[in-house]
Amino acid sequence: MGSQWGVNRSVAQVHALLYLAVDPMNAEQISDRLGIARSNVSNSLKELVAWRLIRRVPIAGDRREYFVAEVDVWEMALRIAQGRREREIDPAMSAISECVALAQDDRAIAPEVLQRLTEMQGFLDNTTRWYDQMRGVPKTQLIRLVGLGDKVIKLLNFAGGKRK
Amino acid sequence: MGSQWGVNRSVAQVHALLYLAVDPMNAEQISDRLGIARSNVSNSLKELVAWRLIRRVPIAGDRREYFVAEVDVWEMALRIAQGRREREIDPAMSAISECVALAQDDRAIAPEVLQRLTEMQGFLDNTTRWYDQMRGVPKTQLIRLVGLGDKVIKLLNFAGGKRK
DNA sequence: CCTATATTTCTGTTATAACAGAAATTACAG
DNA sequence: CTGTAATTTCTGTTATAACAGAAATATAGG
Structure with missing residues (x-):
């Protein structure tokens, strides 16, 4: 399915193979097993x-490099989130900052346009700040938080729309 | 930037144009402005x-169809989330369910493999359940929740690792 | 019901990214 | 050092998706 996800098939295949592999594998084994070129592997x-989804593991008495995948699904999700943040969100934030800066100095830009750019920028600021903070909370608490679902709203004093 | 994001350039361009447009636009205007073919538009x-990121708006006395973009950034984010859920997550869940079903009936599958598949399935179940619930909470509360960041952890009784 | 205009679908081309195989580089053993 | 095995980088090919233009379909006005 990886092709839909923005990663190419080979990468997705190798990851899937390593994720399900019981023992570490080397490049040649992966190449043979998947039937794709070594260079591709x-x-x-x-x-x-x-992406930190796999790591090298040394095997005593073997010159070849072996790899294992991160098997903890939460850890995997966090690393994917981090990767996407670095590759997609951060560049987007730089880009929009440039746009806002340019738009502010440009009298030809309608005020609505500047406002929308600024709102977008604010949104990205807020959500990345949220992400940065959530990234710091221990995994066990994160899991429990997700387990609560929308109950968090009731547990906080959000009920009447009153400020914290 | 959209090309990195999994949407093609034309779609990203059209969306950006409509997002920043002050007035509704029709296909021809978009085509002219961006210099891309009408069919592409x-x-x-x-x-x-x-994706529900834009909608048709009728303009009195004009046969052509005009479009405007959703300008609320939170609403936009929610709709993108919903779109990705339907296009990426749901199919993934179906696929993994099949895998789990097959693996259970297959004595050649190592127990570790079945376990990893099941963990992945459980993760997807948990996170989609969380998403479904969060989708239902009013936007204002969602915004405040994000504003809290990791303070939610302290506000809930998570401190000592004690169960709710 | 017919005509004009807008829109969509279809088909072919082009651009891009994936991939394989070869060449080059690196790392290690003796 | 030197030779050998492993890995990476480079280059060309292939597959895929984006896109343009033409053809077909649909919609509204008269």
Whole structure:
């Protein structure tokens, strides 16, 4: 399915294989198993390492590099979130900051346009701040928070719309 | 930037244009402004309507269809989330359910593998349940919740790791 | 009901990204 | 050092998706 997700098939295949593999695997094993070129495996491994979804593990008495995947699903989700943040959100924030700066100095820009750009910027600021903070909370508490679902609203004093 | 995001350039361009447009625009205006083919605009508009990021608005005395974008950034984010859920998450859940079902009946599958598949399935179940519930809470409360950031943890009785 | 205009669908082309295989580089053993 | 095995980088090919233009369909006005 990875092709829909923005990662190419090879990367998704290698990740899936390592995620389900009981033992560490080396590039050749992966290449043989999936029937894709070694160079392709090499690049896929590099990308997965960059995302921190897999890591190298040394095997005593073997020169080849072996890899294992992160198997904790929450940890995996956090790392994907971090990767997407760095690759997608941060550049978007830089871009929109530039846009806002340019729009402010440009008398040809309608005020509504500047306002929408600013709102977008504010949204990105708020949500990334939220993400940064949530990233710091221990996983167990994160899991419990998700488990609560919308009950958090009632547990906080949000009921009557009153400010905290 | 949209090309990185999994949407093609034309769709991203049309969306950006409509998001910043002060007045509704028709297909021809969009085509002229962006310098892309009308057919391309037509398909882009269809996709954006499907994502509910833009909507048709009738202009009295004009046969052509005009479009405006959702300008509320939170609403936009919610609709993108909903779209991704339907297009990416739901199919993934179906796929993994099939995998789990097959793996359970297959004695050749190592127990660790079945366990990992099941954990993944459980994760998706939990997070989509969370999403479904959060989707229902009023936007104002959602905004305040995000504003709290990691303070929610302290406000709930999570401190000592004690169960609710 | 017919005509004009808007819109969508279809088809072919082009651009882009994925991938394979070869070449080059790196790392290690002796 | 030197040779060998492993890995990465480079280059060309192939597959896929984006896009343009033409054809077809639909919609409203007369």
